[in-house]
Amino acid sequence: MTFRSALLAVSALATSLSLAAPALADAPRLERKGDTQQLIVNGKPMLMIGGELSNSASSSAAYMEPHWKRLTEMNVDTVLTPVSWELIEPTEGTFDWSSVDSQIKAARANDLKLVILWFGAWKNSMSTYVPAWVKRDQQRFPRAQLPNGQGVEILSTFGGETLKADQRAYAALMAHLKAVDSKDNTVVMVQVENEIGMLPVARDYSAAANAAYAEPVPAELVNYLVAHKDSLVPGMRRMWLERGARTSGSWDELFGGGDAAAEVFAAWHYARFANQLAQAGKAAYPIPMYVNVALNRPGRIPGEYPSGGPLPHLLDVWKAGGPHLDFLAPDIYFSSFVDIVNGYKRPDNVLFIPEAHNASNPTGAANAFYAIGQLDAIGFSPFSIDSVDQDPGGLKDAYGVLQQLKPYILDAQGTDRMVGFKPRQLYDETLVYEPETREVGPYRFTIAYADIQKPVAHPGADVSQPGSAAAIAAAGGMIIQIGPEEYLVAGQGVTVTFKPLADAAALAGIDSAFEGKFDASGKWVPGRLLNGDQTHQGRHIRLEAGKWQIQRVKLYTYR
Template sequence: MSLLRRGRPNKGTDVKHIAASLAATLLIATPAFAQMPRLERQGEATQLVVGGKPMLLIAGELSNSAASSATYMAPHWAKLRAMNLNTVLAPVSWELIEPIEGRFDWSSLDSMIREARANDLKLVLLWFGAYKNSMSTYVPGWVKRDQARFPRAGLPNGQSVEILSTFGEEMIRADARAYAAMLAHLKAIDGDRNTVVMVQVENEIGMLPVARDYSPAANAAFAQPVPAELTSYLVQHRDALVPEMKAMWLERGARTQGSWTELFGDGDAAAEVFTAWHYARFADALARAGKAAYALPMYVNVALNRPGRAPGQYPSGGPLPHLIDVWKAGAPSIDLLAPDIYFSNFTQIVDRYHRPDNPLFVPEAHNADNPVVPANAFYAFGERDAIGFGPFSIDSVDDAPGQLGAAYGVLRQLQPHILQAQGSDRIAGFKPRQRYDDSLDYEPQVRRMGNYRFTVAFADIERPAMTPETAGYGGMVIQTGADEYLIAGQGITVTFAGAGEGPSLAGIERAEEGTFASDGRWVAGRLLNGDQTHQGRHIRLPAGEWGIQKVRLYRYR
C-alpha cells in the first residue's frame, strides 16, 4: 500500500493537504469495527466509554525508556496491576517502529499489548514522534541525518537546534504517515479488544530556548498575516476567551486582520502565539491522519510554565493555560489538552483545564512517589470530573506502592459510584489548596449536596496538627440516596448541617466502614459510633489510612 511507501509532497503542499492525502489512503487501507473507545457526555461531564461502558483511567505513566524493552518491563506488569492500576501510559517511539523508512517493525508495540491484556490492563499510548519534551531525539536516524529534507528550527543567529521545524513539509508528512500507520496497525490487531483506549499526540511540544523558530521558512511565515481561522475563533469566542488571550487581543483593538505583532504585541507575546498556532496545526494534521485510520480519542499534553519565566525559558507555544484558545482554534481534531503537573498548585492548574470544551485528563501528576499524588487523584476525579489521572515513573515504585496503591484500591472500588455521579452535584472532591510556593490553605472547605451542607477539615478537629503532610490529605463525598453518602479518603474530618428547608441540625443515623467487593456488593466492617464519630459529631478518616465509610444522615431541630 502507498501508506508504506516513501512519498515526497508536491511543492506548495500544506499541513491540511498532507493530512487529507493520508486520510484518503487509510480509509481504503483499514477495515471497520463497530466499537471503539470514545468520549461521551454525561450531564456536565465528559466520560471515556470503553466497550460500551464508561471507565476511569486509574493510571500511571511509565518512565520514558521503560517500554522500549520487553525484558525490562516483564516483571513490572503484574506489579502495576497489583497496585490497583487499570491503565498504563506507555511511550511508542518513532525510531523503534520505523528504523528504516517505509519499513515498520511492530514487535515492541505488539509485545506491550500482549502483556497489558495478560494483566487485564488498558493502555494509553504516547507517540514520541517529531517532538518529545520539545526536542526531536526520538525520531529515526534517517530523519536526524537528512537535515536538508527534514530541516531544524533555528535561532535568531542562524544556528539550528535539535528541534525539527514545523515548516518542514517532509517532516510533517513522514511523522503523520508513521503515526497513521501505527493507528492502522492498532485497528487491525486491537480494534475488537480495546486494549488501547487513547493516544497522546507527541509529548510536551514547545520551542526552546527562544519563543519561536527563526529558520528562513519560519521567518517567511511570521511575515504573513494572522490566519483567518484564528481570528474567526477569537471573534466567535470573544466572551469566553482565557483572561490572558482576551486582554492581549482586546488591548490591541480586537483586530481581525493584520500581522502577528499588530494583533498580539511585540516581542515574545506575538512570537509565542505564532509558535502555538503552528504547533497546533501540526498536531491537528497528525490527529486527522491517525483518526482516518482508527478514530481513538487523542490528546496533546503540555509542559507548564513557571511564573516569571519568558517563552523559550519554558517550552514556548505548547497548550499552556494562556494559549488554550490558540490550540482550540488550530487543532479541532484534538479531543483534549492535558496538563502535566509537577508544581504544587495542582488545584489551580486543573481548574483551568476543566472546561466544557476540554474534559480533564492528567497524564503526569508529579512523580509516583510524591506523597500528594493520591489526594490529587481524589480531587481530580471527585471535584473536576476527570476521565483519568496518572503520576509519572510508575514503574519506579511498583515494588513499594504504599499510599498510592491503597488510594488506588479505594478509587477502583468507588469507580461505579464516581462514574454515576460525575457531571452532577452529587459528588465533590477535597484537598488542601496548595500554592506554587508550597504554602497551604488549611481552611475547611464547604459543599452542599442534597439536603446537607458538608464541611471538610484536613486534620483531626480535636487534635489539629498542621504539618507538611497535610498537603497529602484529601477525599471525596458521593451522594447515593436522599440521606445516604459514601465518604472516602484519609486525613479528613467531616461535619454536617441541614441545607434548604427543614431543620438546620444534622446527625449521623448510621456510619460503618467497609469495602466494595468485585461484584459491587458493600461488605460492612465496623459499625462506627461513640469514640469513632466523637459521639455522633463527625465522620473522621484517619491520616495514613485510605478508606471508605458508608453514612446515613438525618435532620433534627
Template sequence: MARRQHWRPFKGTDVIRALLLAAALSAPALADVPALRKQGTATQLIVGGKPLLILGGELGNSSASSAAYMAPHWPRLKAMHLNTVLAPVAWELIEPREGQYDWSSVDQMVKAARANDLKLVILWFGAWKNSMSTYVPAWVKRDQARFPRAQQPNGQGVDILSAMAPETLAADSRAYAALMAHLKATDGTDNTVVMVQVENEIGMLPVARDHGPLAEAAFRQPVPKQLIDYLVAHRATLVPEMQRMWADRGAPVEGSWEAVFGPGDAAAEVFTAWHYARFADALTAAGKAAYPLPMYVNVALNRPGREPGVGYPSGGPLPQLIDVWKAGAPSLDLIAPDIYFPNFVDIVGRYKRSDNPLFIPEANNADRADGPANAIYAIGKHDAIGFSPFSIESIDGGPNRLADTYAGLEQLAPAILAAQGLGRMSAFKPRALYDETVVAEPASETIGDYRFTVSFADIQKPVITPETGGYGGMIIQTGPEDYLIAGQGITVTFAPVGDGPPLAGIDSAYEGKFVDGRWVAGRLLNGDQTHQGRHIRLAPGPFQIQKIRLYRYR
C-alpha cells in the same frame, strides 16, 4: 516507497489508502471503538460500552522499549490496582528505515498489557518529545535538507524539527497513521489501547519562536483568519491572558502577529502555538482516519515569571494559550496538563472546561506524598477521566500510598462513574501554592440537601504540617440522605439546606469496603468515632470508606 514522495494528510494518498485497506481486509470484526461521551457536565471514556475511570501510571521514557525489562513490572502494576498504563511508542523503533515498519515493540507491549488485564494509553513520541526531536528515526535526523531544524535568530540550528516543514509533517503523519492502522488491525477487537497522546510536551526552546527561513516567511504573513474568527466567536470566554493580549488591544480582526497580539515574545509565542497546533491537528486527523481512538496533547507547564523559550517551552498548550490550541487543533479531543508543580488545585481548575474534559497523564513522580490526594481531588472534584503519575514502575515493588488509594478508588469506581457530571459528588484537598505553602482552610460544598464542610487533619487540633498537603477525600451521594465518604486525613461536618428542620444528625455511619461491587459493612461507628454524632472523621493514614445516612431534626 519513493524517498521524496510528498503527502498531504487531508487529501489521502496511495500509502494511507493501502494501509487502511490492508487493515480492513485482515482485521476481524471490530468492537466498538473507545470513545468519549457526555454525562451531564462530565465527559467519560467509554470502552466496551462501559465508562472507564483510568487509574493509571506512566512508564519511564525508555522502559517500554524493552520487553525483557518490562516483563516483571506488568504483574506488579496490576497488583498496585492500576487498570491502565501509559507507555511510549517511539518513531525510531517502528520505522527504522523509511516505509519499512517493525511492529515488534508495539505488539509485545500490547500483548503483555492484555495478559495482565491492563489497558494502554499510547504516547506517540514522533517529531517531538519534551520539545526535542530525539526519538525520530536516523533517516530523519540525518537529512536536514528535507527535515530542517528550527533555528535561533543567529541562524544556529537546534535539535528540534521545524513545525513549518511540509516533509516533516508528511513523514510523521505517515508513521502515525500506520501505527493507528496497525492497532486497529491487531487490537480492534480487544480495545487494549483506549487512547493516544499526540507527540509529547510540544514546545520551542531556547527562544520563543523558530527563526528558520520557512518560519520567517510565515511570520511576515497576516494572522490566519481561522484564528481571528475563533477569537471573535469566543470573545466572552477567552482566558484572561488572551483577553489582555487581544481584546484589550482593541480586538483587531486583521493584521500582523505583532499588530494583533503585541510586540516581542507575546506575538512570537502565539505564532509558535498556532503552528504547533496546526501540525498536531493534521497529525491527529491522519491518525483518526486510520483508527479514531480518542486523542489528546499534553503540556509542559510554565513557571511563573519565566520568559517563553528561555524559561519554559514556548507555544505548547499552556493555560494562556488554550484558546490558540482550541482554534488550531479542533481534531484533538482534549488538552491534558502534566503537573509537576505543587499548586495542583489551581492548575487543574484551568484545564477543566466545558470544551475540555480533564485528564492528568503525568502527575509528578509516582512516589510523591501528595499524589494520592491529587488523584482523589481530580476525579472527585473535576470529573477527571483519569490520573497517572510518572515513572510508575519505580514504585511497584511493594505496598505504597498510591496503591492503597487506587485500591479504594477501584472499589468506588462504579459509584464515581454513576455520579460524574450530575452534581452528586465532590472532593477536597488542601490548596498548595507554587512555593509549596499549604493553605489548609476548611472547604464547603452542597451535595444534595446537605452542605458539607471538610477540615483537614483533626478538627480539634488543626495543626498544619507538611503531611497535611497529602490529606484529601471525596463525598458521593448515593440516595436522598445516603453518602459515601472516602479518603484520609479529613473531618466532615454537615448542615441541612433548603426548607425543613434546621439541624442534621447521623442516622448511621459504617466503615467498610466494596467486594465485587457489593458493600460489606464493618464497624458501626458511633460515640467517640463520630464525636458523639457531631462529625465524620477519616483519620490520617490508609484510605478509608464510610457509608453514612443523615437525618434532619429541630
C-alpha cells in the same frame, strides 16, 4: 491479595490472547454525560486509574516483563506507555510492530488498558525519538533555528516533509492498532507527541518561520477569537482584547509584539501540525487523541519553558488550531495542582492528567481524589510508575479505594452528586488549609483538615506525622451521594461535618456510619458501626490520616 488482584482472579481472563481482531467492535470514544464527558470503552464508561511508564521502559519487553504484574498489584488499570517513531520505522517505509504488539499482549494478559504516547517529531520539545534517517537528513527535515541561524535539535513545524513522514508513521500505527486491537480495545487513547514547545527561545527563527511570521495572522485564528470573545482565558484577553481586539493585521499588531506575539505564533503552528497528525491518525482509526503540555513556571519567559504548547494562556490558540484533538491535558509537577486542573476543566475540554508528578510524590493520591471527585476527570496518572520503590502517599491503597468506588464514580460523573476536596497549595508550596464547604443532595458538608485543629507547620515533616504540613498536604477525599440521605465518604486526613440546606434552624445527625469496603463483586462488606468517640458523639465523620478508607453514612435531620 489486593483489590486489583481479586478482580483478576474473578475475571479469569486468558493470558494468551491472539493479537488478531477479526471483528470491529465500537472504537473507544468520548461521550457526553450531563455537564462532562466520559471515556467509553467496549461500550461502557471507563475511569482510568493509571500510571505512566518512564520514558525508555517500553523499549524493552524484557525490562517490562516483571513490571506488568507489579502494576496490577498497585491497583493500576491503565498504563500510559511510549511508542517511539525510531523503533517502529527504523528504515523509511519499513515498519516493525514488535514493540507495540508485545505491550498489547502483556497488557491483555494482566487485564490492563493502554494509552499510547506517540513519541514522534517531538518529545519534551526535542526531536530525539525520530529515526536516524530523519535526524541525519537536515535538508529534507529541517531544524528550528535560533535568531543567529544556529540549528537546535528540534524539528521545525515548517518542514513539509517532516509533517508528511510523521503523518505516514502515525497513520500506520493507528491502522495497525485497528487491525490488532479493534476487537479488544486494549488501547483506549493516544497522546499526539509529547510536551510540544520551542526552546530556548520563543519561536523558530528559520527562514521559513520568519517568512510566515511576516504574514497576517490567519483568519481561522481571528475568527475563533471573535466567536469566543466573552470566554477567552485571561492570558489571551490581555494579549488580544486589551490591545483592541483587532480582526486583521500582523502577529505583533494583534498580540503585542516581542515574546508574547512570538509564542502565540509558535502555538498556532504547533497546534496546526498536531491537528494534521491527529486528522491522519483518525482517518485510520478514530479513537480519542489529545496533546499534553509542560507547564510554565511563574516569572519565566517563553523559551525558558517550552514555548507554544497548550499552556493555560494559550488554550484558545490550541482550540482554534486543533479541532481534531479531543482535549488538551496538563502534565503537573508543581504543587499548585488545584489551581492548574481548574484551568483545564472547561465545557470544551474534559480533564485528564497524564503526568501528575512522580508516582512517589506523597500528594499524588489526594490529587487523584480531587481531580476525579470534584472535576469529573476521566483519568489520573503519575509519572514513572515502574520506578516506584516507596509509596509515601499510599498510592496503592488510595487506588484500591478508587477501584472499589469506580461504579459509583462513573454513575455520578456529570451530575451534582459527587464532590472532591484537598487542601490547596500555591506554587511556592504555601498551604491553604482552611475548612471548605460542598453541597451534595440535601446537606452542606464542611471539610476540615488536620482533625479540625490548627496544624503545626513543619514544611519538611514526614507525611505520617499528625498535624504536620506534609500530612495535611497529602489529605483529601470525595463524597458521593448514593441515596436520598446516604453517602459514600472516602479519603484520609479529613473531618466532615454537615448541616441541612433546606432548614436553617435544623440540625443533621448520623443515622449510621459504617466503615467497610466493596468486594470484587461490588458487594458492600461492612466493618465497624462507628459511634461514640469515632464520630465525636454523632457530630462528625472522621477519616484518619494515613489510612485511605470508605465510610458509608446515612444522615437525618432534626430540630
